[in-house]
Amino acid sequence: MARDEAPTTERETDSVVPWMRAPIDVCHVDSCDLDTLPFLHPRLKKALENMGITSLFPVQVAVWHETIGPGGFERDICVNSPTGSGKTLAYALPIVQMLESRAVRCIRALVVVPTRDLAEQVKKVFNTIAPAVGLSVGLAMGQSSISDEISRLIKTPKLDAGICYDPEDISQNLESAVDILVATPGRLMDHINNTKGFTLEHLRFLVVDETDRLLREAYQSWLPTVLQLTQTSDNGLFPSSIPFVPSAFGSLQTVRRQSVERGFKGKPYPRLVKMALSATLTQDPSKLIQLDLHHPLFMTTGEDRYQLPEKLECLRLICESGMKPVYLVALLKSFGGGEKCIVFTSSVETTRRLCKLLNFFDDLNIKVKEYSGGLDQKIRREELKAFIKGDSQVLVASDALTRGIDVKGVTNVINYDMPQFPKTFIHRAGRTARAGQAGRCFTLLSDHEVRRFSNKILKKVGVDSCQTHSIPPTTLDPIRTTYADALEKLKKLVELEGAKKERRGSKRKSRTGNSQSKVNKTTSET
Missing domain, CATH: 3.40.50.300 (P-loop containing nucleotide triphosphate hydrolases)
Structure with a gap:
């Protein structure tokens, strides 16, 4: 892996x-x-x-x-x-x-x-x-x-x-x-x-x-x-x-x-x-x-240790507590049709669940795929090819995609989870605005993350100003209803997957127990 x-x-x-x-x-x-x-x-x-x-x-x-x-x-x-x-x-x-x-x-x-x-x-x-x-x-x-x-x-x-x-x-x-x-x-x-x-x-x-x-x-x-x-x-x-x-x-x-x-x-x-x-x-x-x-x-390039692409625009989106998926969906809907977007999360598990959650939004009308170290190499390669060709518009990714991968035509990068380190921010943001092209990097923040993002990330990477991107409440309200439905579907899926995993574990234990019983029986007979 x-x-x-x-x-x-x-x-x-x-x-x-x-x-x-x-x-x-x-x-x-x-x-x-x-x-x-x-x-x-x-x-x-x-x-x-x-x-x-x-x-x-x-x-x-x-x-x-x-x-x-x-x-x-x-x-x-x-x-x-x-x-x-x-x-x-x-x-x-x-x-x-x-x-x-x-x-x-x-x-x-x-x-x-x-x-x-x-x-x-x-x-x-x-x-x-x-x-x-x-x-x-x-x-x-x-x-x-x-x-x-x-x-x-x-x-x-x-x-x-x-x-x-x-x-x-x-x-x-x-x-x-x-x-x-x-x-x-x-x-x-x-x-x-x-x-x-x-x-x-x-x-x-x-x-x-x-x-x-x-x-x-x-x-x-x-x-x-x-x-x-x-x-x-x-x-x-x-x-x-x-x-x-x-x-x-x-x-x-x-x-x-x-x-x-x-x-x-x-x-x-x-x-x-x-x-x-x-x-x-x-x-x-x-x-x-x-x-x-x-x-x-x-x-x-220049005197600063960290360098962002010249034509990159950095923006932040401050979200209500527990409502990041709603703001993310609203942001994705606001992009023009066909714009490629990479959404970065902090872990393989978050990547997997967020991808499934987005696909449960019936009115999103955007093809969303997963890219993480949790997937087989062949599957990752296929998902990336589909994204490059435009068969999918959004790639939800862990930081497996941050290092050096060149995907042409990525217009927007979204930090769903705030990066913990300046280097991570640099490499995530660098998936757009490549080779002299323009691009935008959005970072979704809760209220308590705003100060840390400014002091620990932006100052370190030399970003003097990061505009606040706002989404009108009239856009968010309809999404809240569909979010509740999507979240319920995700919970049922997680429960189903957990039950299947538990059954597989029980079967393995049963097989192991039977094998051990045969060994013990053979040993006692010997």
Whole structure:
């Protein structure tokens, strides 16, 4: 089961590592047309145009110049940029260009993300550009058949029929079937520990996407394991750290190689390049030190630690005690037909019940679906596809949907339950107003939550004003009647489900008791 966004335990600290004190401000970087982007591979340019992309966003341009441009991947890169600003393509594009196809296929780039849904989304981005230069992309994530996954990641040598082979010889000749791997940390560790032929000894790029969450939870010590495997390996397969350096940078190549070699005297060469990205990148030195960064370069948007999308409008809706569903239904009815909306709750259980309750409002006339870590991965994927296509207009979600998931055309986000932490607010709100589009984020509050929301959330994320959205009583009154009916239907459903669960539990106990009786009888007879 996918984990939802866990309450953050990261302590707020005034201590900032020195390299974060002088960041590159991405706000001062202009967007760039593909025609004027320096040194972009023609086939990658064509792949981007096929996606409808004709220019890059500022964060993508900034990362490009520090990787393919004069920066030349000489420093590790940390990016703190709002949700929807294009961080995935910002790292995918330069990595694909640098890894342009080789005769020997092996895992040279690893992207680690905290959730399966985000892993699938990141792989889709790579899939749109990597094949253009002959690269293969793999996916490793839980709740899928590991044997099927291994068959896609590891290539078994062709065997001649009728010849008896030594299993040890076969295992030694296994090869990677992918150049780039997108993985969740748990499944990554499964492959590291158990999959024959799986190796990171040739790894050149490590991307830690949604860094603050991945550093906050141990995930079977995946990070120290990966770093140990790459630090102790011999990357002799690659004689140069810069396989593609434009002729215009020829004079810089010698200087850069000398400086890198001096900085890595006695260490494997080329070095493992790391990129860390998040909309809420941690500044805690005790967390960042885990990455073992090399002369890191910090990129951010503006001076504030937390950044919301530029065209996001924040609004609050103050509700009567016990009447949040009534206000929510009134708000949903006020939106124009076809507007996509995500409603965030604080737990899987609340998500499930609220979704059922909304569907019991007979006059709502809006298709509402559930998205949470309590659902099977396949069902979640289907519900998300239906939402993207417009088959459903409202998605009631737990915080499983907050991290990095890009759903185009979401006009409104509603915090049904007030977020407990500024980071949660940032990631929820970031599901709308993406890629320069406009969007609104509503937060439903009871009277006693208003002050805390202003002081603990809005001030922390740098929102100076949050207008109060009001709903006329004449709109609310008719909904109160239908709410009573819907609530009664929900209560009956919950009671029915509880009774079924209790019966299933009784049957399991009965079977267990019968089995134990047989064991006792056999034991006594013996």
